[in-house]
Amino acid sequence: MARESVLYSNEHRHGGSPSDSDFNRLYNLFNDSDDTIGEPSLSDIMTPLVYEQFAYGESEFEELSRVWALFGDPSLGTPIPWADVFGMSLAEAARAALVLHGWVVMNGGRLDRGLFDAPHMQEVFERVAPREQLIGLADYFTATVEQARALHSEATGVSKDKQRFAFNPFVARPLIDLGAAGVWAPQTMLVSRAIFPSNLYYVGIRRWGKPFADNLGDRVEQYVGRQLRLLGGDHVKGEIEYAKGQKSVDWFWVTDQAVVLVECKSARMTLGAKAADDSLGAVVARSIGKARAQIDRTAQFIRDRHPAFAHLPSDRPIVGMIVTAEPFYLGNAGILPEYGALGATASQVVSLRELEHFVMLEKDEAAGLLLSIVADPEKRTWALSSVMNDLHALPKNTILEQAWHQYDYIDARGPAVAPASLKTS
Structure with a gap:
């Protein structure tokens, strides 16, 4: 409702303040809206709904920890200069996002900028996060109505019948400046989520283009290997070059029960694909489809005892695992033709989030x-x-736990009066 109001209304269109029943009616009309052209397929119905709703059921711990573990850790690859974007390090920006989220929650969605100068807030700035960092990220997160509309118009569009699933500018800029009415977070949950990996990807693409995408692809591959070694240790091996310029899957995990072939994909579902437009099949094909082909090819080399793969056992089942940087929620469904054939090798499509939980099992159990x-x-x-x-x-994933400590308060004890300090007096 906030998105539609900001994008399409003006200050002259009102007949008084809407009541709760007015909002309930609008919500119901929105949820009942259906502009599908022709007879919808199962994918037309399911794909937009899962991408609209599922992400909001995920806990913040994994997503925010992965901000540093994947996008910030300099040991994974070429460091990314996030300070050029946020005016502070990535860890500092993530910490500031957490504080700002608490700030707007405590104040019913409002960011009272007067608190930056309130005497009782000084302890927060000294023991939690510096004032200049909170101001800097608040500025970055804030858009005027005109700027929000510009963000929406610049985003990749979706077809007329998919407008319900169009880009929401509050995902990228979760605070809206309404002038004399103040600065507000229409959905407080989006404040911390504005720095989630799903958003950082697009921030990086806009800022650095293909070099960022290539760097992130390498980082995802190394990150997956690091996670797998929590489970398989020295039994996890890297890719094999079997001919000049020809490589296997990214990782091999050899167990007594099976050989697991792991292929990593940093590609995301586009906005149009999430809305189940005509691009869905092509988007899946160049990510999951390509990974399935790579797994099948590598599995065949192992079975054929290709010299480059002769050190890998061929006396046990071969299983594939396609690890995606962002969820492909229906990637395993098998009944949706838009998600492609399942391939000759039995495989599972797994998100980084799922992998982070999976590797905390005992190796035989996994x-x-x-x-x-x-x-x-x-x-x-x-x-x-x-x-x-x-x-x-x-247990919690140890790599994520270590990453979370990058966001520790300045003083590990925190402020004596938080979070009440964040509330407008």
Whole structure:
């Protein structure tokens, strides 16, 4: 509702303040809207809904920890100069985003900039995050109505019948400056999410283009290997060049039960593909489809005892794992032709988030789980996270825990009076 109001209304279109029942009616009309042209397929119905809703059910810990672990850690690859974007390091920006999120939640969605100069806030600036960093990120997150409209018009559009799923400028700029009415977060949840990996990708692409995309692809590959080694240790091996310029899958995890072939993909679902427009099949083909072909090719080399792969055992099942930087929620469904054929090698499409949980299993349990999934006609169509819901509680991912400490308060004890300090008096 906030997006539609900012994009299409003006200050002359009102007949008084809307009531709660008015908003409820608008919400219901929005949810009931259906501009689908022709008879919708199952993918036309399911794909937009899962991408509209599923992300909001994910916890912040993994996403914000991965901000540093994937995009910030200099040991993964060429350092990314995020200070050129935010005016501070990436870790400082993530910490500031957490504080600003708490700020607007405590104040009913309003960012009261007068608090930057309030005497009782000085302890927060001294012990949590510096004043200049909070101001800097608040400025970066804030757009006027005109700027929000410009962001929307510059974004890749979706077809007329998919407008419900069009770009939301509050995803990139979660604070709106309404002039005399103040600065507001229409959806407070988006304040911290504005610096999630799903947003940082587009920030980097706009700023640095293809060099950033190439760097991120390398980082995703190294990050996946680092995660796999939490599980498989020295039994995790890197890609094999079997001919000049010809390489295998990115990682091999050799267990007593199976050989797991892991292919990494940093490509994302585009806005149009998430809305299930005509590009969906092509987007999936150049990411998941290409990965399935790579897994099948590598598996065949192992079975044929190709000299470059002779050190890998061929006496046990071969299973594929396609690890995507962002979720392909219906990638395992199998019943949706837009998501492509499943390939000759039994495989699972797994997001980084799912991998981060999976590697905290014991290695034998993890290998057994993967084999049981691909052998089950029903469960192999599920997301890995859905299968793992029935397992015992797992410890937090150690790589993510270490990354989270990059956002520690200046003073580890924090302010004596937070979070009440953030509330407008």
